[in-house]
Amino acid sequence: MFDDLRAVCLRDPALYGVRRLEVLLYPGLWALWWHRVAHRLHLWRVPFVPRALSQAVRSATGIEIHPGATIGRRLFIDHGSGVVIGETAVIGDDVTMFHQVTLGGRGWWRDAKGSRRHPSVGDRVVLGVGATVLGPVHVGDDARVGAHALVLRDVPPGARVDAPPSTIEETPHAYVLQRS
DSSP, rough: OOOHHOOOOOOOOOOOOGGGGGGGGOOHHHHHHHHHHHHHHHTOOOOOOHHHHHHHHHHHSSSSEEEOOETTTTOSSSSSSTTTTTTTTTTOOTTTTTTOOOOEETTTTOOTTTOOOSSOOOOOEEEOOOOEESSOOOEOOEEEETOOEOOOOOOOOOOOOOOOOOOOOOSSSSOOOOOO
């Protein structure tokens, strides 16, 4: 628990001085702490309660973490809204994840029940805003997945994955509104 608090304080530049108390208002922190409770209940094979708890936390924080997901130490979910972490996902230590990240499966028609169908993420990985990692792929240690990147294959350790940059196209004629 204190490791989680320290990780947020170290990795979020908005927390400094007296503002460090605001760390207790971070939805990512609460989602992580409640996930640990739900995950323990899931491992003990308690029916219904772990999933109900994860759905209640999703309603409160906007972060959905399946109770079956395995999460390492010091995960930092910055902002958090829209984060989805699937049932068989595995997340290493010291991972930083921004809002709207998805660690999901490729679809019920592709993945067998009971098999690992979600990504595994190594240690010290950064997952940028809106990054989507789908299927039983592995993101290696120290990799960086950029904003809005779609990852469908393994990422080697230390690699950087970027989404294609936007392009600006000039229109042949500008539309001008005229008053009559």
